Amino acid sequence: MDAHLSQIREALRSQDGYALAAALTPAAPANDPTRLHTLYRDDITLNAVQAEIRHAVTYHDGVKLSKAERTAWTEVFGNHWKAIVEIVNAEQGRERDSSWTKAFEAWKEVLNALIRGYQTSVFEAWSIPCLYVGGNYLRKFAIKADKQAEIQQGSVTFNAGFQDDIVGALDQHETLEEAGRQINRIYTLCITDRAPLEESRKWGVYYVTNLLFKTYFMLNRISLCKNVMRSLQTTEPDLPPLDAFPKSQQVTFKYYAGVIYFLEEDYAKAEQYLTSAYELCHKDAQRNRELILTYLVPCHLVTTHTLPTPALLAPYPRLQALFTPLSRAIKRGDLGAFDAALTAGEEEFIKRRIYLTLERGRDIALRNLFRKVFIVGGFEPLKEGQTEEQRIRRTRIPIEEFAAAVRLASRVPGGEVNGGGFGAEEIEQDEVECLLANMIYKNLMKGYISREHGKVVLSKGGTAFPGTGV
Numbered sequence: 303m304d305a306h307l308s309q310i311r312e313a314l315r316s317q318d319g320y321a322l323a324a325a326l327t328p329a330a331p332a333n334d335p336t337r338l339h340t341l342y343r344d345d346i347t348l349n350a351v352q353a354e355i356r357h358a359v360t361y362h363d364g365v366k367l368s369k370a371e372r373t374a375w376t377e378v379f380g381n382h383w384k385a386i387v388e389i390v391n392a393e394q395g396r397e398r399d400s401s402w403t404k405a406f407e408a409w410k411e412v413l414n415a416l417i418r419g420y421q422t423s424v425f426e427a428w429s430i431p432c433l434y435v436g437g438n439y440l441r442k443f444a445i446k447a448d449k450q451a452e453i454q455q456g457s458v459t460f461n462a463g464f465q466d467d468i469v470g471a472l473d474q475h476e477t478l479e480e481a482g483r484q485i486n487r488i489y490t491l492c493i494t495d496r497a498p499l500e501e502s503r504k505w506g507v508y509y510v511t512n513l514l515f516k517t518y519f520m521l522n523r524i525s526l527c528k529n530v531m532r533s534l535q536t537t538e539p540d541l542p543p544l545d546a547f548p549k550s551q552q553v554t555f556k557y558y559a560g561v562i563y564f565l566e567e568d569y570a571k572a573e574q575y576l577t578s579a580y581e582l583c584h585k586d587a588q589r590n591r592e593l594i595l596t597y598l599v600p601c602h603l604v605t606t607h608t609l610p611t612p613a614l615l616a617p618y619p620r621l622q623a624l625f626t627p628l629s630r631a632i633k634r635g636d637l638g639a640f641d642a643a644l645t646a647g648e649e650e651f652i653k654r655r656i657y658l659t660l661e662r663g664r665d666i667a668l669r670n671l672f673r674k675v676f677i678v679g680g681f682e683p684l685k686e687g688q689t690e691e692q693r694i695r696r697t698r699i700p701i702e703e704f705a706a707a708v709r710l711a712s713r714v715p716g717g718e719v720n721g722g723g724f725g726a727e728e729i730e731q732d733e734v735e736c737l738l739a740n741m742i743y744k745n746l747m748k749g750y751i752s753r754e755h756g757k758v759v760l761s762k763g764g765t766a767f768p769g770t771g772v
Contacts, residue, residue, distance in 0.1 A: 303341060303351075305334070307358040310379060315365045323431035326382060328389055328409065328439055341386045352380040374419040378432075381411040392446075402447040406477055409443050412436060413484055420491055420503065427497065430506040437485045437513045444481035445520070451477075475521055482517040482526075489514055489530070493537055504540065508547050508555055515558035527562050553582045557594055564597050565655060573601040592618045599625055600659040607666050607769065609633060624650060632663050635671030637711040640664060668708075668737060669746040673767045675699065675707045676760065697749070697760040704758065705734040731756070 313322035385408035413436040419425040495503035560575030576598040602608040609629040627643035651657035741747040748761035760766040
């Protein structure tokens with residue numbers, strides 16, 4: 303206990319918010335792995351703990367706190383000691399009725415004491431990191447409490463996958479919902495502060511925003527994230543710039559903002575945020591980079607028709623399995639293989655909320671198929687006075703040639719014809735005309751359909767398929 307009190311006292315003396323947050327953290331530091339158990343084993347009462355804390359922050363040189371500050375920090379760290387007892391009990395099951403729910407409730411008292419200190423203007427802005435620690439661990443204990451409740455009720459649905467923050471993983475999440483409400487209180491506390499920026503609680507906004515994003519995504523409450531984004535946009539001129547925060551917080555914010563825009567189908571903004579997150583992300587943070595690419599790859603497919611290279615996906619076997627078959631099918635214009643790859647990864651694509659975006663890759667695959675028809679069609683006959691270098695490609699192509707290509711490309715692996723979509727054996731010319739019209743409308747092809755002659759008249763001069771170099 304003495305070492306812990308010394309840490310608190312020194313942090314208060316030097317007004318070091320990060321050191322004070324470290325003292326508040328309910329996890330053992332690397333240099334003191336037994337700290338929680340030491341605090342737990344101290345056979346003292348709450349009154350004795352509070353007396354020790356009050357003495358530590360009152361009667362030592364250099365610690366200059368007002369009476370209100372001493373009282374408030376004594377309450378915070380007294381509740382902290384009570385929470386540590388419940389946390390250790392929950393970890394080891396020392397008591398018959400010990401649970402993560404009790405640990406959550408005890409830690410919520412720590413957070414409430416912190417919030418009261420800021421609401422009454424007792425705590426200064428330098429101690430803001432403590433608010434982040436309070437909200438962060440409240441969320442973690444809530445997840446453990448909900449998971450424990452599911453196990454006890456025999457209905458375990460907790461997702462052990464690689465992206466728990468994006469995929470709503472809990473069927474019963476009353477505790478996490480309560481954590482979300484408490485974290486939202488912190489957010490309001492920070493964003494509504496009217497103090498000058500250099501001493502404002504607004505320096506905690508992006509830290510708490512990231513906690514809200516993680517919580518709301520896990521609760522599958524994306525609409526609440528959109529409310530937070532609108533709030534940030536409204537107050538952005540009064541906020542510290544995002545690049546003034548640690549890179550880890552920048553990456554987290556840009557990742558979630560990118561996913562939010564992705565789900566709104568604003569792919570241009572999503573690509574902007576996700577690309578920035580990927581560039582800022584540390585090269586050794588493989589899991590985080592994988593999460594970003596999960597959404598950045600579909601974004602690029604829609605916005606620039608760009609497919610991921612093998613080198614990009616090489617470090618991520620899971621992404622290789624998901625995206626490589628689709629990329630290969632799109633590149634070849636193989637509609638049957640595209641359908642098979644989309645079906646094979648359907649469960650994972652839906653879980654990650656990228657299925658509908660990847661489905662748009664069918665248009666790119668069809669464009670590549672029609673481009674092959676155009677290339678195979680060869681060149682117009684040489685006119686008088688023309689040289690080989692001046693020869694132009696055939697631009698009047700019978701619709702039946704496109705129909706034949708669709709029939710061939712719609713065969714799924716194994717040789718069978720895909721009976722859905724445009725995989726029917728006897729595809730009608732009207733259906734092919736519809737596909738061609740959609741390609742032209744979406745600017746994937748340039749030209750027009752001449753129904754009278756049963757042909758497609760494509761643009762000359764290398765612009766028949768924009769952006770493909772043909």
